[in-house]
Structure formats: structure tokens, C-alpha cells
Amino acid sequence: MIKAVLIFNQLGKPRLVKFYEPISTPAQQEILREIHSLVAKRADTLCNFLEGTRSIGGTDTRIVYRHYATLYFVFVADRSESELGVLDLIQLFVESLDKVFENVCELDLIFHFDEVHYILAEVVSAGMVIETSLSEIGRAIDEAKRQAKPESDHARMGLSSLRRGFVQ
């Protein structure tokens, strides 16, 4: 399973921290710092996989990362995940971010950190990949946005209330 998803910039500032196992905040930060120190010094031509150190789950843990512009996207997974699969998943996650934010940049992640969480929840849930179709992910996010709009209270009565009407 995927144990954690982290996004941080080149200086190691966290932009998204999501752990799929309960772990204390200081420990999370410790892991973030350690991964940053491991990843930041690696050249882009090297491979995208690293073995976990003792504090990050030992040798059975794989750190899979990708470097985009100023940001590092890091997925920490155990041996039951395919490395390349996780690597593709990062690409998919970034593509969905790009689709939602239209040319995503670091600032988008700062100002809409909540939305980043929602998007991630559509891609990975309980440490498992849940959806891999860009359009499905987009649809889920759009639906949630529509729900969140205060004036769309009537719209919310749409399909689901229709169904309720039938039931009653």
C-alpha cells in the first residue's frame, strides 16, 4: 500500500503531507525532512526510486518521487505496490492537478491546499489507488465544487432528491 504522499519544494517546505497510517506530527515532519535530504541531492538523470531508511520503514519501503519544476512529489509505498505503477500514479496525480488548476504551480497548492487534498482523495484512498481515469477524477471534483457553491442549493436537489422522490 501507499503509506504516505508528500509534496514539498526544493527547500523542503511542505505543500502537502498525507499519511495513510496514524503517525504523530513531529514524526511526520522528521520523515519529510529525511526524505527531502535524500531526494534533493539526487540528479534528475538518476532513477526515481529510493530504498527507505530505518526511520522510513526500512528496506522494504520504496520512496518513489518525481521532480516537477520547483516541487518534489513523493509517494512512500511498501513492497506490495509496483514501483512503476506508483511512478505513473504521480504523473496522473499531477495531471489531475493540472487539469483542475489549469497550469498548476506551487502557489496553487498553497492557496488551495484543501482542494489538493480532495483531488488526492479521488486518486488515492486508504493507501490504495482508487481511480485512474482523468475524466472521472475531474467529474468527481466538479461535482463536489458544484455542491459547495452556496447558490446551488436548488441544484443540489437535482438527481439525488429526484431519486428520493421516487422512493417516497
Add this chain to the structure above:
Amino acid sequence: MAPMKGLTVFIADVRKCKSQWQPSLNGYNRKKYVCKLIYMSLLGYDVHFGHKEAVELVNSPKYSEKQIGYLAVSLLLTESSGFMRSVVTALRRDLYDTNECNACLALSAVTNVATREIAETLTEDIVLQLLSSSASMFVKKKAALCLLRLLRRFPEAVKARQWAARVVPYIGHRDIGVTLAVTSLVTALVQQHPDETRKAAALAVRRLNSLLADNEHTVDYVYYRVPAPWLQVKLLRLLQYFPAPESAELRGMLTSTLRRIIDQSQDAASDLQQMNAQYAVLFEAISLGIHLDADQALLQQSAALLGRFITSRETNVRYLGLETMAHLAAYIDDVSAIKRYQGVIIQSLRDRDTSVRRRALDLLYSMCDVDSARAIVGELLRHMAVADVALREEMALKVAILTEKFATEYAWYVDVMMRLVSLAGDHMGDEVWHRIVQVVLGNEELQLYACKIALQTLRAPVCHESAFKVSAYVLGEFGHLIANAPDCAPIDQLKALQAKMGPTSPAARAVALTAIAKFTNLFPEIKTLCLRVLDRFRAALDVELQQRACEYYALATVESEDLLPIVFEEMPPFPERQSALMSRLLSKGADTEDQRTWVLGTRDPNRERSGAQQQQQLPQSPPPGGEAGVPRAADPAAGAGKASSEAKGEAAGAAGAVMPEEQAQAARGRKHYARLLWENDGILHDGDEIQVGVVAQYKPPAGRVGVFLGNKAAVAICDVTIEARSGEGSLEIRLAENQAPPTSLVPLAQARIFFDVTCKDVFATAPTLHITYSLAGEPTELELQLPVTAAHFMDPVTIAVGDFFARWKQLGDAGIGEAQEVFRTPFLATDGGAGPWLRSVVGGMGFALIHGADPVPDNIVAVGIASTATGGRFGCLMRVEPKQSHGLTRVTVRATNSGLAAAVAANLSMIFASR
């Protein structure tokens, strides 16, 4: 300044808020502030406050507020939080909300904050969501992963046995998102409930086939021209938990699918993303091919393909190529297809990327055999000097294992090991040099040559500390073997030892002192010289050294002719046991949840693992090909000359030595048992192969006893049966519901079994636990007394201080049940006397301590009430009077049932006896 205004206001608000509680937050502000808290926690600050507001948001009818609320709950709250209860209420409501978006929110919240209560109360509802025909795909896939999370977290609370079989068919669902999520769930279910999920394999094969052969998928799921790569990977993984399908049709379908995947990747992909996706599937297909072990042609083709990959220019592909090849090498019998690439693999040890270097090392370790051992070990040693520091420890360990495993000549073994400790001594634990000593001691033929090399090592200009330790130890034991050779006279050995002793650490000097002390026995001609050295160290600053020197000096100067030869007799060979090196290497990979993962290198552990798994998964069907059942063939791992050491080991392990060991074992057992009489969890049995732990919870007159079975041996334990037998009818003990006792245990794995106990009436005999298992074909039976006594069904009762002695007297007069014992237990004043320990024992046994009731402050009086299902409830009073000065403690128990008083007193006497 404008953008900072919000921040200033926020800080001012927070400052104002410090002491007063502001009840008047509107929804918008509440949302805003909770958002800020989430951001603060993202930056790494522990946010302990404002949780209440998050819970308020969850209860809001507005979607936007609810959404933030659930986000905050999943990021800020822990499972033990006091607000969890109200969150659960909200969850239950939202789960049934007709608005599916709310249901989705609730489901994803459950994946984040799974608590036992949620698992127990909501699992059924979530299963219904997954199976319901009206729920949308969004809800279904979320529900599937929700169940997965609950199953992982609380396997016994979700009662998966009841719904596992109903979930499995969803692997064939037409929606790929749902299939993907369900496949993840089923992969976890397969490992816990193999019987219920047996159909999954056939479904997975068909789904895979329809995906690839019939192109049954929508355009949305094509990722860079590869159809649903994640689903393919997941299904291929799932199949690795099953043996090869029995039906010919399915087997053919699977083989053709694998072949299709391998063929498709022959033509190079046009861009990087496509290549990634394609290879992700390919590597998984190869792994499955290895697992099924059916088609040799397929494997040979895979090996050729992997050979191409490890020379790829793409680093990721090189990395995965090496990793998969290591997997292949660990399984196939004929590694010649891989050996062709030995040169390339050795080159990869010098790759720019440390991740690749690591994989290359793993692969070399896996593919090594008797023929290639010399070349590979030589190459690794040569590389050791320039390897990264982080890699050296593992490298040293692996070199040591390979050398021992594939040594055909003694000289080669000693040479390599001495070079190894000299080269990498700083980077490895003591295990390596300990192991060398063990091997040398166990092999007579090795000793002469080892002595020569040891002396040579000492004479070299630089001598590493570990090498020094080995040399000193070996010379101390066997120096006499070379004493007649030129330049190797006792005096020369002593001088060589002394010359290198100066700059070494105290630990190394301690070893050298022992060697010198042994010289006094071996070589009477240099005894005075040796004594002089020992004498000098009698004033050493280091306590350990000083003590050794003093004791050795005293021993050597005692006027007794027999003492010295007896004390300094040659060490007997070590009993043959698993190499510490192996267990160290294996322990590194032990803490993974995934049972499918394979062990690097050494084919035997893999065979055993897979054998154990297959037995676990399919108890009825014989292992395919009979491979798992094949006894271990002549194993070179046992090291050259194992036979000789075994013979000696038997001679050394004289029959007399067995008895005390058994007695000690029994004493330890009693100690464990006694501890569990007043503590609810602990170890019950701690053997060499198996460890049994107990966790008990009582709700008198019922209780639940969890038995934990841990495999401490290095190989799998099979044919496990476990049964609890009640000593008499008054106690009922049976397997709790939905329990599947394990049939086998892989090394370092643990299994738990719960028993429900009900106390019908006061009983005298504790139930017993019968465990049978076979280890390496040898059946063993274990019978343990379970720490469940009548006194365990005791609830504390508090009564008024004045009432105690009134009742005490009443009971005494009635004379129904009284037991009195005096225990001799010297308590040290430094431990704070007897008080704290006694109090914790009495409290731990389920009594309420009545403080201040007894006029003597040291005395302890306590009250408990024992409940039985049919016999009624019995009050029990206890008085403990420690007499510090005499080292005696008198305990009096009075109860309304004589059996109960006796049981409490018996427990106490066991506790005292084992203190």
C-alpha cells in the same frame, strides 16, 4: 500591506482567544479558522486545539463546511480523541444521506479515521453500499477501499468471513474504477480468508483477458496508449497469491495473456510515460510468470528481456530490471541464463545511482552459486573499498554468507573472511567476526591454517580491530598447533599479539587478555612473560579489563596443577544453529504486511515460504508439482564440515547437561504463568521455536482470552493445531466466533486466536492449552496451563473504610472460606519496601484497595467480588500484612465460598514463589 491584514487579524484573534471561549462563530468564520489550523499542521505544528470547531463543521448542513470539517477531522484528530464519538454519529448520518456527495465524504473520512467503534458498527452498512444496486460507481469504489482500511486496522471486528464471498464477484464489474478498488480489497481478503475468496483467481484471469484481448474498457482508462495499467498490475499481483489455475482453459488463458504482455513490450515505446506504464505491467507479468513457475520457455524469454533491460539507458528500467532479475534468480533452478550477464551486473555495481548499485548487489547475491562464488565474492571484495558507506554493511554481510555457503576450500574461506574483516571491519556488526570464530571452532581441518593466517594478520603493518579480535581468539585457542613452525614459537605469538594490542579498544584488549591467559596454560615456557602482561593490566583504568586481568592472574598463580588446564580448556565447538548473519539479513525484511514478498537470494527460504503459504491458503489440495514438499536437498549452506562438528556437538552435549536446562525452562514457565495471574497480558511460554503470549479481558462471569502464537524459528511451522481444554465443567472455554486458527506460520510471523471463557461456578483447575505443530517435519506437542482461575473473574468493590473490619469479622465468624499463608519474601528497603509491589499485585488481581481501613499503615486490605454464571456472586476480602523486619508476609483471604478463597491463596503463593 493589504494581503497581510488577514494574518494580523488572525493573530490578534488567536491572542484574544487564549483565555476565553468564543461561542459566537458563524459558519464562514469557523470554516476559515479551521482551514488555518489545517495549514498550520501542514507546516509541522502540532495543533491540539480547535478540534471542537472541526466537529461542529462536520455537523453543518452545508457541503462546503462539511467538506472542510471532514478534512480537518482526518488530518488533526487521532483515533483516541474524545471527539470521535460525535464524529461517528455524524458519519452514520452522512453515510445514509440521500445526497451521494455526502455519503462519499463520510466514506473517505472513514478511510482516514477508522476506529474500532466504526469498524464494529458501520461495517455492515458499508458492505451494503458496495453491494447495493442503486449506489453509484463513486460510492461503490469508495466503499470498497473503506472496507479495506477497516479490514487492515481491525481484522477481527469487521467479520470479513460473512461478506468476503459476496464482494469477490465485483472483480468482474464493468466499471474499471470499481474493479480496481475491489481488487485491492480482495487482495487483502485473500490473505486472511483464502476459502471464501477462492473464486477470485478465475475472475481475475477472465477480467485480465477481457481487458487485453477483447479491449473491454472505455477510452478514459487508456493511459498513454496502455489500457488501464494499474488494473492490469493489480490483477497480476492478485494472481500471485494463488497457485496456477487448475482448469486447462484458465491456465491457457493466463499463459496467453502473459505472453501477450511480454510480446507487446518487445517493440520499443515511443515516449517515456508509455514506456513506464508498459513496463510496470511487464515486470508484474514476469513476477507472476516466476510465481507460476510453469512455462520454462516463458521464463527464458523473460530472462533474455531482462538482460536487455539491465543495459538500458533509462535508469528506472535498469533498476527494475535488476530487481526483477534478482527475483528470477532467487526462484529458478538454472541460473545459467542469468549468468550470461554477470559482467554487466558487476558493472552495475559501479552505476552512478546508488539505488541501482543496491539492486545489483542483491542480484549478485541471489545468482551466486558454487561455480560463480569465487568470481562474485572477489569482485565484491574489490568493490568494497570504493562502495558507499551505507552499502558496505550489507555488502560485508552478504560476502560473509556467500563465502560460508559456497566455500569448497578451507584456505579460501579463511583468506576471504580475514580480508573482509580487514576491509570492512568498521561497517559491520560483531556478528561477522563471531561467526568466523564459530566456524573455525567447529571445523578441525580449518584450525591450523586459521592460526597461520591469524599470526600473519597480526604481523601485517596495519591490522583492523575485528581482524585483531579474530586472530587473538584463534591463537588463544589453537596457538599450539603452529608452535613448532619456524617463526611461530609461543614467544613470537605473544609478541605479535602485544605489538598490536596498544592502540585497540578495550573490547579488543579484553579478547587479547583471554588469549594471553590461555597462553599461560598452553605454553608453560612463557608463563612468566604472560603473567607480566596480566599483572600490568591489573591496574587498567577500564573496569572490565582490570577485572579480567585480576581474575586471570589469580587463576594462573594458584598453587593447583589441575585448575588451569580445566578452566582454560579448549572451547568446545558451538552447537550448530542458524547463522546469526542469516537471521540478521532475514530480519530486515520481516516487518512487511504483504505475505507474497519473497526473500532475496537463497532459494530455500523462498521455497519454504511459498510452501507454507500454499498450505495456508489451500489446506486440502496437494501442493502443485510436489515442489514445496521436497525435503531440503544437501544444502551447502551448512558449511563445509558440518558433519564433523555435529558429531562433536553431540559428544559435548553430554546427557547430564539436559536436566538443568529442562528445570530452568520449567521455572521460567512458572514465572511467566505467575505473572499472568495478576497482569492481563504477557508471555506464557517462550521456547526456542515458538512463543506464546496471552492477552485477557474479563467481564465477569465472562472473559476473552487471546492467545498469540509467534514463530521464533527460522523456518515455517506447519500443521499447527491449537485447542483449549477446560479442567472441569464449571469453566467453559471455547473458540471465539469467526476464528480461523492458523495452520502454519512463516518465520517471525504471529497469529492470534481468541477464546471465550465463561465461569459457571467456582472452579479449581485451570484450563490447558494444547498446541501441536511440526517444524521441519518433526512434530512437537506443547501443553500449557492457561492463566484462567476462579480468582480472575473478580471485580473490585469499594466499601466504606469503617465497614471493612465489620465484614471481615462477620466472614471470620461464619467460617465459610478462609485461607491463610505466610510467605518468606525479603524486600529490600531500597525498592521502597514491599508496599508498592504488593499493592500492584493485589490491585492487579482485581481487588479494590481500601486505604486507611487497617490501623497498621503497611498492611493492605482489599475487597473484590467474583461473579459466576450459575453459582452466583461471591464476596472476597483480603488482608496482607508484610513484616519488613522479618522478611515475612502473612496473607489472609476470607470469602463467601471456600473454593474461591483457596483459589486466591493459591494464586498468591505462586506469585510470591516466582518473585
